Amino acid sequence: MSKKSAAKRSEKNTVSPAAAAIVMETAASELSYDEMLTELEAIVSEAGVRLAEEEASL
Secondary structure (H helix, E strand, O other): OOOHHHHHHHHHOOOHHHHHHHHHHHHHHHOOOHHHHHHHHHHHHHHHHHHHHHHHHO
């Protein structure tokens, strides 16, 4: 296995500190519908950026 593919695998399994903070914050309190929608939109947006970066690196 090449170092590059091993690095990609390890990247996929890590959780960003910002995402972990959001999960901890949201777990501590109940969210309204609008707050949940905002969080979901942020997650989808972040995933889109990651996907674009992965495609650009290939």
